[in-house]
Amino acid sequence: MMDSVKNAGENISRRLSRTWDHISDGWRELVHHGSDALTHFVHRKGEEDKRQASTASMPAFPHWSILAGDMEETDKEIVVRIEVPGMEKKDFEIGIEGNMLSLRGEKRFERDTNDSRYHVMERAYGVFQRTLPLPADVDADKAGADYKNGVLTVRLPKLNVEKGRTISIS
Structure with missing residues (x-):
């Protein structure tokens, strides 16, 4: 039971990290390409x-x-x-x-x-x-x-x- 909770926590942490990376990439692209616009x-x-x-x-x-x-x-x-x-x-x-x-x-x-x-x-x-x-x-x-x-x-x-x-x- 404890291992499944630990694995679920690691899985959530990986997903949050990937989500944050996507948001950061999108923000950097918007600032880089859109700042003049x-x-x-x-x-x-x-x-x-x-x-x-x-x-x-x-x-x-x-x-x-x-x-x-x-x-x-x-x-x-x-x-x-x-x-x-x-x-x-x-x-x-x-x-x-x-x-x-x-x-x-x-x-x-x-x-x-x-x-x-x-x-x-x-x-x-x-x-x-x-x-x-x-x-x-x-x-x-x-x-x-x-x-x-x-x-x-x-x-x-x-x-x-x-x-x-x-x-x-x-």
């Missing part, structure tokens, strides 16, 4: 007051959220994709200054009814800005963007894209 959302004073006046049953909006993205480079262009669900095209402002891409926008809180109660509120709302350093100089005049299925895609043609050439010896 962590974005601050600023609430406008009037909207926050309106929301609080409409109902006392809502938790406070989160002020931080992840705007996850990818940046891909080819010989001719840089393509940036950022996940920003729940917005409209008109809610974005995209700028390029030097080798920095700036994404600014506003995610608005909309509520269908005031006679409900929120139990979880994890999405952030408000004005945000995210700036990404670009790995090469781009032609801002030829840049383009589209927004589909909650993903903003910005295509930035590179400057001075020249293919190599062969030089003949005379």
